[in-house]
Amino acid sequence: MDKKNFLVEGEDTLLSFLLAHVAGKSRNSVKSMLTRGQVQVEGRTVTRHDHPLAPGQTVTLLPQGAGDGKAPFPVLYEDGRILVIDKPAGLLSMASDREKVRTAYRMATDYVRKSDPRRRIFIVHRLDRDTSGVLLFAKDEETKRAYQDNWDRLVTRRGYLAVVEGKPSRESDTVRTLLRENAAHKVYSVRSGGKEAVTHYTTLRAGKEYTLLEVDIATGRKNQIRAHLSELGCPVAGDKDYGAAADPLGRLCLHAHVLELADPFTGEPRTFRAPEPKGFRSLASGKAEGGDRR
Structure with missing residues (x-):
């Protein structure tokens, strides 16, 4: 699926609008797109089903796993809620007493702020400095808590x-x-x-x-x-x-x-x-x- 933009012509709520404009998707599929962070309103990710829409706004539907390819590390997956990278060996997951700048957390933060200077990144789990591989970050505090509070079960x-x-x-x-x-x-x-x-x-x-x-x-x-x-x-x-x-x-x-x-x-x-x-x-x-x- 390619990125799609929809113009809002009248007052509505987000889920209702999507159900009327996204063809070939069930109600549950559309809800999942919202939950995964694939929906933006005026360029900002929105996950609330009842988010109000006003005439003239643009609703954007992103493909699952969309990213801009400008990260300083391989991006394995990205949506509005999470960022998953292939962390290089020798790079701390987050800051320590000795190293506060060159970390995966700081680099991931800089990456997401290229598209929105207000965006934040949250640590979900860590890898040792010298271990490379799959590292998952959350893009909002709700998602961070949802993963961390249920990590062993998930x-x-x-x-x-x-x-x-x-x-x-x-x-x-x-x-x-x-x-x-x-x-x-x-x-x-x-x-x-x-x-x-x-x-x-x-x-x-x-x-x-x-x-x-x-x-x-x-x-x-x-x-x-x-x-x-x-x-x-x-x-x-x-x-x-x-x-x-x-x-x-x-x-x-x-x-x-x-x-x-x-x-x-x-x-x-x-x-x-x-x-x-x-x-x-x-x-x-x-x-x-x-x-x-x-």
Whole structure:
């Protein structure tokens, strides 16, 4: 569907107007378009069904996933409520005491303000600085709360790709431990007093030095994948904090490649995928392509 503009000729409410002008869509479909933020009035996203319309206004219907392609990072999906990006490795999700400017949050804010200087971005979840991949932001506080307050219920899968040194003793397995963070901010497994962390992994490709794993997490503890794989004797390549011997691609070889969850307003299942970084697969085959920091 292409972007469509409709001129308001008389007083009306938004849902009533859309039902009269959008052909081939059921009432529920039109409501879903509103909920997803695909409808703008005078260039501003509106989601209320009863929003009043006045003669001379323009109502715009955006295609699902519309974006202007001018972001400083790959945009995986965008509508009036959310922005989903492929975060580069080495970029903080949000500001820290040491870095307040060069963050995914700041760059995403600058991006949405190109079309409207009043727009804001809200953090929904985070990725570690050195982990690349799928990162979701909300465009309004209501959406942020809807995702964050129901995150564990909404999310059905958080999948990662990891290139590790060596090869796990089992082709696939589940690691379940209690994790604790020490004063140096390093996470490690303990017998008691920690938070439960569950990590599932499956071997995708194994070479002589490195193995490519598909990793799914059932819990979202800080650095849990890095800690669990290191404790298996297979640290993530490039992860010197957790025992890696080398840095073959000039980055931590951990990538959040899929996020599956339900839309908190419609219940619609959503899947966002970030392409596998260059060099991951070839490294696990013994044919490394260096220098990739995506």
